[in-house]
Amino acid sequence: MEIKKFTRLSMLLALSVVLNIVESFIPFFNGTIPGLKIGLANTVILFVLYFYSFKDAMTLSILRVLLVGILRTGLFSITSLFSFGGALISIVMMFLSKKFTKLSIIGVSIIGSISHAIGQIIVAILLVKNINIVYYLPWILLFAIPSGILVGFISKEMLKYFKY
Amino acid sequence: MNKSDKILLIIITIIILVICCITFSKKSDLPKKAMVYYQNDLVLSIDLTDDSVNTYEVDGLLGKVVIEKNGSKVRVIEENSPNHICSKQGYIEESYEVLICLPNKIVIKIEAEEKIDTIVK
Amino acid sequence: MKRISLLIIICFCLLLSGCSLKQEKEYKLNLYYMDTYIYVDFFCNNKEQAEAMKTSIDSIYESYHKLSDRYNEYDDIINIYSIHNNDRKDDYLVLDPKLYDLLEYSLEFQKMTNNRFNIEIGGIIDVWKKYRELGEGIPNVKELKTADKRNKLVLLGDNKIKNNHPNLDLGAISKGYATEKVGKYLEEQGITKYLINAGGNVKVGLPNNKDYYRVGIQSPNKDGSLVTIVKGKNISVVTSGSYERNYTYQGKTYSHIIDPSTLYPAEFMKSVTVITEDSAIGDLLSTTLFLMNVDDGLEFIKNYNAEAIWVTNNDELIRSEGFSSYE
Numbered sequence: 001m002e003i004k005k006f007t008r009l010s011m012l013l014a015l016s017v018v019l020n021i022v023e024s025f026i027p028f029f030n031g032t033i034p035g036l037k038i039g040l041a042n043t044v045i046l047f048v049l050y051f052y053s054f055k056d057a058m059t060l061s062i063l064r065v066l067l068v069g070i071l072r073t074g075l076f077s078i079t080s081l082f083s084f085g086g087a088l089i090s091i092v093m094m095f096l097s098k099k100f101t102k103l104s105i106i107g108v109s110i111i112g113s114i115s116h117a118i119g120q121i122i123v124a125i126l127l128v129k130n131i132n133i134v135y136y137l138p139w140i141l142l143f144a145i146p147s148g149i150l151v152g153f154i155s156k157e158m159l160k161y162f163k164y
Numbered sequence: 165m166n167k168s169d170k171i172l173l174i175i176i177t178i179i180i181l182v183i184c185c186i187t188f189s190k191k192s193d194l195p196k197k198a199m200v201y202y203q204n205d206l207v208l209s210i211d212l213t214d215d216s217v218n219t220y221e222v223d224g225l226l227g228k229v230v231i232e233k234n235g236s237k238v239r240v241i242e243e244n245s246p247n248h249i250c251s252k253q254g255y256i257e258e259s260y261e262v263l264i265c266l267p268n269k270i271v272i273k274i275e276a277e278e279k280i281d282t283i284v285k
Numbered sequence: 286m287k288r289i290s291l292l293i294i295i296c297f298c299l300l301l302s303g304c305s306l307k308q309e310k311e312y313k314l315n316l317y318y319m320d321t322y323i324y325v326d327f328f329c330n331n332k333e334q335a336e337a338m339k340t341s342i343d344s345i346y347e348s349y350h351k352l353s354d355r356y357n358e359y360d361d362i363i364n365i366y367s368i369h370n371n372d373r374k375d376d377y378l379v380l381d382p383k384l385y386d387l388l389e390y391s392l393e394f395q396k397m398t399n400n401r402f403n404i405e406i407g408g409i410i411d412v413w414k415k416y417r418e419l420g421e422g423i424p425n426v427k428e429l430k431t432a433d434k435r436n437k438l439v440l441l442g443d444n445k446i447k448n449n450h451p452n453l454d455l456g457a458i459s460k461g462y463a464t465e466k467v468g469k470y471l472e473e474q475g476i477t478k479y480l481i482n483a484g485g486n487v488k489v490g491l492p493n494n495k496d497y498y499r500v501g502i503q504s505p506n507k508d509g510s511l512v513t514i515v516k517g518k519n520i521s522v523v524t525s526g527s528y529e530r531n532y533t534y535q536g537k538t539y540s541h542i543i544d545p546s547t548l549y550p551a552e553f554m555k556s557v558t559v560i561t562e563d564s565a566i567g568d569l570l571s572t573t574l575f576l577m578n579v580d581d582g583l584e585f586i587k588n589y590n591a592e593a594i595w596v597t598n599n600d601e602l603i604r605s606e607g608f609s610s611y612e
Contacts, residue, residue: 082266101168102166102167102168103166103168103169103172104165104166104168104169106165106169107165107166107168107169107172110169110172110173110176111172114176124264124266127266127269136262136264137183138180138183138184138187141176141179141180141183142180144176145173145176145177149165278499279499280499280500280501280511280514281480281489281492281498281499281500282324282480282482282487282489282498282500282501283482283487283500283501283502283503283511284482284484284485284486284487284500284501284502284503284522284523284524284558285484285485285503285524285527285529
């Protein structure tokens with residue numbers, strides 16, 4: 001891997017971890033509804049997906065979850081398990097929608113945001129073994145639209161400034 | 165945003181509306197009960213038809229979960245978990261609402277009693 | 286783009302299909318026959334048909350009401366009253382086939398239960414009714430024995446019965462029988478979703494928008510509470526022993542169901558409720574179970590495709606083997 005790319009990816013990873021932690025300080029997104037968040041860290045993942053490749057984005061996403069897990073909640077805590085489920089589904093869905101639909105980066109971002117939430121809900125259902133968590137879905141979907149647009153917009157702007 | 169983005173937005177909105185219709189149609193004026201589940205087992209059922217204030221304790225994965233019943237509403241007032249998500253969520257009272265304390269694997273759900281269709285005398 | 290437009294089309298199709306389904310409407314009917322408020326509720330997607338059915342349901346109940354009436358005479362029909370009170374010189378009476386079938390059906394069951402279930406004790410019923418209406422005293426054995434002439438009902442075939450003036454009482458069967466006929470009529474008309482409540486007789490078909498009907502069984506104690514709630518579809522729930530027709534004298538409660546062997550009201554239990562598919566059989570069974578003790582009843586009901594719940598005199602609940610599958 002060329003050094004420039006390697007350095008950039010490392011910095012981006014660091015950025016995504018920081019964004020993730022910063023976001024958890026915003027009180028409203030710290031628990032009002034489980035799974036509800038802006039997903040600022042997703043700007044980085046989305047950027048890598050467009051700028052580099054699916055493989056890189058996937059690696060970055062998994063590493064991010066692991067790092068945040070180590071730094072904040074403990075590696076095998078329920079919260080990390082959550083994020084892992086969300087992140088994995090989100091990155092795969094973003095890749096698929098980028099490749100197979102004509103959605104712009106904003107649309108792809110919305111897809112990512114929604115699937116992140118749905119991924120978390122699926123993990124939650126598996127963990128608690130109770131289907132009622134589905135009742136959160138409309139709130140999460142509703143919120144995924146503005147946050148998806150925001151994240152998509154930021155990534156789009158970022159892409160303009162980066163060059164190989 | 166291009167055309168397909170807008171179409172995506174429309175689809176999502178429709179899905180949200182449909183889900184909302186389904187959940188809100190569950191709203192009912194029938195007498196309600198708060199059902200407390202640990203994993204999938206019903207561990208406590210609290211009748212919400214009177215105005216009394218009461219607290220209940222159930223065992224969660226990480227320790228005791230204290231539930232307060234205040235008239236027709238319930239909330240979690242004390243629990244041991246990293247983010248205290250469910251105690252921050254406050255009261256719930258409608259039959260489509262749930263309180264979920266994931267680290268403790270506790271789910272609190274409001275259930276309306278089923279209607280009796282007819283009575284044989 | 287094609288993919289997405291396809292998705293949208295699918296979404297809209299799903300939404301629209303919800304609206305374009307045939308509109309089934311609920312129709313309700315309140316009647317008063319056989320001394321009982323009758324409520325019929327059914328779902329139908331054709332207004333004219335529904336209105337016509339309402340009329341037919343009314344006339345089915347009306348005809349059984351008149352035929353099984355033992356206190357009033359009606360023009361042009363021979364009913365239970367006129368079987369007992371007529372001054373015809375003929376050896377036989379020609380009955381309406383409906384009444385003949387009902388009598389044949391009841392008599393067959395009476396033979397099966399060795400006269401424990403008995404439609405020929407109208408004379409005793411009359412004596413008890415007199416005291417109940419008076420609100421005072423109970424008849425003594427002598428008075429009851431004198432009244433108990435029990436002329437046998439003799440079926441001669443071809444809708445004919447012997448004109449020996451039997452004093453019949455169909456109170457224990459007519460409501461269940463008529464309700465069953467109405468249920469069958471609705472089903473013949475293609476109506477599957479219905480509920481009929483004729484007091485102690487409830488018959489339900491399929492429910493609308495849910496998995497089953499919930500039928501509450503009223504407590505025989507006058508406190509408005511429920512014995513239990515029965516869940517099910519395509520079932521009949523029949524109770525014997527309601528407090529509504531009871532007679533209380535000097536602190537003792539007398540049921541309206543008379544034991545043909547003692548001539549006194551049965552006192553084995555407070556009430557019994559039977560779940561069957563057929564409402565007429567349900568009515569026969571619940572009355573018969575009321576006339577035997579719970580242990581005999583538990584044995585008796587094993588011969589039928591039915592379940593029962595008893596409320597004993599100590600307010601204890603006893604269920605037949607498979608009853609809890611309905612709870």
